[in-house]
């Protein structure tokens with residue numbers, strides 16, 4: 001399972017097996033932070049029965065497949081290293097996201 005985010009009193013979890021997204025009550029988790037959460041009860045995907053046992057560190061999903069182009073909605077995004085920032089005039093380690101479809105940066 002992957003941790004997606006927190007929505008009010010619900011923790012959004014994505015099944016790594018069938019890619020369905022579910023919301024679980026926050027009370028089922030002992031820790032909810034930005035990058036991970038830890039469940040205090042057994043969680044099960046209602047669709048494929050994928051099971052997470054209690055006290056598992058559920059990591060946030062880190063891949064880029066969830067990033068969508070804000071212009072055309074495409075999920076085909078390329079990461080381009082930005083060596084120099086025109087804003088600050090300094091070299092940076094930042095990356096620009098470039099949409100493969102419409103070529104816009106965001």
Ligand SMILES: [Zn+2]
Pocket residue numbers: 015016017018019020045046047048049050
């Ligand atoms: Zn599933």
Ligand SMILES: [Zn+2]
Pocket residue numbers: 069070071072073074099100101102103104
């Ligand atoms: Zn685009």
